[in-house]
Amino acid sequence: MIPAPFEYVRVGSVDEAVDALSEHGEEATLLAGGHSLLPLMRLRLAVPEVLVDLGRVDELRGVRDAGDHLAVGAMTTHHQVMSDPLVREHCGVLAEVTGEVGDPQVRHRGTIGGACAHGDAAGDHPACLLALDATMVARDPGGTREITAADFFTGIFETALAPDEVLTEVHLPKLDGSWGFDYQKFQRVKQAWAIVGACALVRREDGRIGEARVGLTNLGSVPVRATGTERLLAGAAAEPDALREAAAQAAEGTQPPTDSNARPDYRRHLARVLTLRALQNSLAS
Amino acid sequence: MPRISVNVDGTAFTDEVEPRLLLVHYLRDRLGKTGTNIGCDTSNCGACTVVMDGLSVKSCTVLAVQADGSDVTTIEGLADDGRWHPLQKAFHTEHALQCGYCTPGMIMASVGLLADNPDPSDEEVREGLEGNLCRCTGYQNIVKAVRTAAAEMHEGATR
Numbered sequence: 001m002i003p004a005p006f007e008y009v010r011v012g013s014v015d016e017a018v019d020a021l022s023e024h025g026e027e028a029t030l031l032a033g034g035h036s037l038l039p040l041m042r043l044r045l046a047v048p049e050v051l052v053d054l055g056r057v058d059e060l061r062g063v064r065d066a067g068d069h070l071a072v073g074a075m076t077t078h079h080q081v082m083s084d085p086l087v088r089e090h091c092g093v094l095a096e097v098t099g100e101v102g103d104p105q106v107r108h109r110g111t112i113g114g115a116c117a118h119g120d121a122a123g124d125h126p127a128c129l130l131a132l133d134a135t136m137v138a139r140d141p142g143g144t145r146e147i148t149a150a151d152f153f154t155g156i157f158e159t160a161l162a163p164d165e166v167l168t169e170v171h172l173p174k175l176d177g178s179w180g181f182d183y184q185k186f187q188r189v190k191q192a193w194a195i196v197g198a199c200a201l202v203r204r205e206d207g208r209i210g211e212a213r214v215g216l217t218n219l220g221s222v223p224v225r226a227t228g229t230e231r232l233l234a235g236a237a238a239e240p241d242a243l244r245e246a247a248a249q250a251a252e253g254t255q256p257p258t259d260s261n262a263r264p265d266y267r268r269h270l271a272r273v274l275t276l277r278a279l280q281n282s283l284a285s
Numbered sequence: 286m287p288r289i290s291v292n293v294d295g296t297a298f299t300d301e302v303e304p305r306l307l308l309v310h311y312l313r314d315r316l317g318k319t320g321t322n323i324g325c326d327t328s329n330c331g332a333c334t335v336v337m338d339g340l341s342v343k344s345c346t347v348l349a350v351q352a353d354g355s356d357v358t359t360i361e362g363l364a365d366d367g368r369w370h371p372l373q374k375a376f377h378t379e380h381a382l383q384c385g386y387c388t389p390g391m392i393m394a395s396v397g398l399l400a401d402n403p404d405p406s407d408e409e410v411r412e413g414l415e416g417n418l419c420r421c422t423g424y425q426n427i428v429k430a431v432r433t434a435a436a437e438m439h440e441g442a443t444r
């Protein structure tokens with residue numbers, strides 16, 4: 001189908017984008033890679049009056065070494081993130097998770113900023129960024145602010161971004177070699193969204209687990225941390241029984257949704273199984 | 286209406302377009318390049334795949350205005366002076382199509398794949414084409430064709 005008519009505004013800088021959003025208010029929608037927005041517009045589930053295209057905002061593209069963290073520009077495509085040497089060296093888990101998004105064509109166009117701002121609970125980025133304790137940077141007419149991943153994702157297709165705010169960067173911690181990681185995505189077919197996903201980060205410390213972080217995809221309206229699992233693993237021996245016991249707690253306190261793919265009890269089961277696999281692979285990686 | 290300049294299959298075009306015009310409709314309806322197919326409404330099937338600035342994209346999920354200033358290659362621009370591209374040849378000789386509907390997209394996605402990875406394994410071909418659906422062949426011969434073409438292109442390059 002063909003999208004409803006809209007006014008098209010192409011901006012060349014973040015400042016211009018912020019101005020355009022302030023000028024047009026609620027009627028304006030930002031366009032990044034378009035791989036969530038255009039499908040919705042074709043189905044007329046999204047009918048923006050004004051589309052503000054970030055495609056030419058070069059300052060939003062690329063990955064920068066910012067000392068103790070990496071700064072990824074919001075318009076950096078999934079393809080660029082996956083193949084970026086800095087990301088691969090310091091935050092390999094994001095490269096791995098990004099490689100699970102859609103298919104090559106989708107990854108050539110879709111951006112990290114769009115994947116975050118879209119706020120889809122079934123998206124692969126949110127759980128990973130939550131596990132990483134990543135920080136989002138946003139700009140509005142008043143200036144720039146930082147939002148932690150834990151505060152950023154607020155509901156189904158909802159984020160902490162205000163209508164006149166542009167997400168400019170995602171800040172990622174640099175993980176040294178003591179961290180292992182793995183993302184387990186359960187899907188009906190390879191190209192599809194996660195029915196459930198589990199992203200694990202494990203810091204090894206002399207045969208023990210110094211710290212474990214687990215982010216879960218699609219186990220609620222926002223990405224969640226498997227806090228029960230994380231608590232049991234802190235300081236635990238890096239042994240199969242400890243992992244099994246901890247993974248059994250992965251779904252504690254979650255309220256998984258029901259849809260045509262799965263009911264809540266099945267999603268909880270998947271969370272436990274995928275968390276165990278992700279932890280095992282993290283330790284082996 | 287915005288004015289766009291796009292290089293398609295080696296020819297420069299400048300046109301005024303409605304912002305909501307999809308690249309695939311621009312290619313098919315304005316430029317008459319109906320070799321690029323439309324197979325779905327959900328960005329899933331990949332039949333509409335073209336190569337834009339060196340990367341495979343689904344032209345049903347790109348606005349024509351987003352393609353302004355870009356270089357686009359469709360299936361119609363792949364042959365070199367009437368001589369088929371190795372992928373076109375291999376899809377023919379390996380019998381990698383039945384109805385042929387998915388073929389333009391399969392081939393253009395394969396162009397992107399081989400640019401990235403000139404010598405893919407079976408597994409890598411399957412992963413590289415995961416954004417393209419075929420309802421006829423069962424994929425086996427498609428994988429074979431891509432590897433046959435890769436081998437031919439490799440030979441051509443080292444000769």
Ligand SMILES: Cc1cc2nc3c(=O)[nH]c(=O)nc-3n(C[C@H](O)[C@H](O)[C@H](O)COP(=O)(O)OP(=O)(O)OC[C@H]3O[C@@H](n4cnc5c(N)ncnc54)[C@H](O)[C@@H]3O)c2cc1C
Binds near residue numbers: 039100115168327
């Ligand atoms: C066939 C297909 C399969 C897919 N499979 C997966 C998958 O398996 N896993 C997955 O995670 N995703 C998947 N996706 C979605 C893909 O990752 C999208 O690229 C992503 O969700 C949105 O990024 P985008 O750049 O395309 O954003 P757009 O579609 O351009 O924008 C999405 C939303 O974010 C807003 N926005 C964009 N950028 C900014 C910004 N800088 N500041 C503020 N707001 C902004 C827009 O206004 C819009 O509301 C798939 C998409 C398709 C078409």
Ligand code: FES
Binds near residue numbers: 324326329332334
């Ligand atoms: S027509 Fe199906 S992906 Fe474009």
Ligand code: FES
Binds near residue numbers: 388
């Ligand atoms: S040959 Fe018929 S869809 Fe692929």
